[in-house]
Amino acid sequence: MGVAVFGYGSLVDPRSAAAxxxxxxxxxxxxxLSGWRRRFSTVRDNLTSEKAFARVSDGWLPPIVLALNLERDTSITADPPNGALVEVEPAELDRLDRRELRYDRIDVTDQVRAASDIGQKRTAQVFAYVAKAEQLAVHPPPGAVVLASYVAAVEAAFESLGRRELAIYRRTTGSPPVEVIDARLIRGEVPDGNPRAW
Structure with missing residues (x-):
């Protein structure tokens, strides 16, 4: 029995987690993950953070980039978000904390239900990453965007689990609430292991 992280975005892809x-x-x-919902509600200041992206078509620098987040949702009709359990060593959680620097790591062991008995039995403790209070935007700020590279990476990750998992992802997430743009990295002081494509 070990420790796992509930990936609900790019961490669903084993290659992304491996990096x-x-x-x-x-x-x-x-x-x-029961009792939660998934939305594009984590904000990153695109002008001052560790990486900045410009729109390919005209070089515009959006002020805010949104990423996926988990928010509590205990309604009876809630459709729990899907994801993947990634086994880690306890000492490796520090690496994930550095990657998920805009998120707090929380224990969600009691809310996770694996699709297979193997996945359920192999993990004694499960963590997930939830946006820090100062990084949470219940309503998108003016000028916020979502990067097309991020959307593509997340959807590819879920599709690797099967078409059913991709369908569940789309159903339990919905469309991004802001414009999705093609963008390129123009400045990066990216911590080791942190993706550079979004």
């Missing part, structure tokens, strides 16, 4: 952990990641297990 952060610095080692190959084995099998990941589809799972659902």
């Amino acid at each position: 952060t952990l610095g080692r190959p990641v084995g099998e990941v297990w589809p799972a659902r």
Whole structure:
């Protein structure tokens, strides 16, 4: 029995997790997270943070880039977001904390249900990353965008789990609430293991 992280965005892709952990990641297990919803509600200041992106078409620098987040949702009709359990060593959580610098790591062990008995039995403790209070935007700020490269990476990650998982992802997330733009990295002081494409 070990420790796992509930990935609900780009971490669903074992290659993305491997880039952060610095080692190959084995099998990941589809799972659902009860009592939560997934939305594009994490904000990153595109002008002052560790990486900045400009729109390909005209060089415009959006002030804010949105990313996925988990928010509590205890309504009876809630459709829990899906994701994947990624096994990690406890010492590796620091690497993930550096990657997810706009998020707090929280224990969600009691809310996770793996799609397979193997996934459920192999993990004794499960963590997820939730936006820090100062990085949360319940309503998108003016000028906020979502990067097309991020949307593509997340959807590809879920599709690697199967078309059903991609369909669940789309159903439980909805469309980005702002414009999705093609952008390129123009400045990057990216911590090791932190993706450079979004």
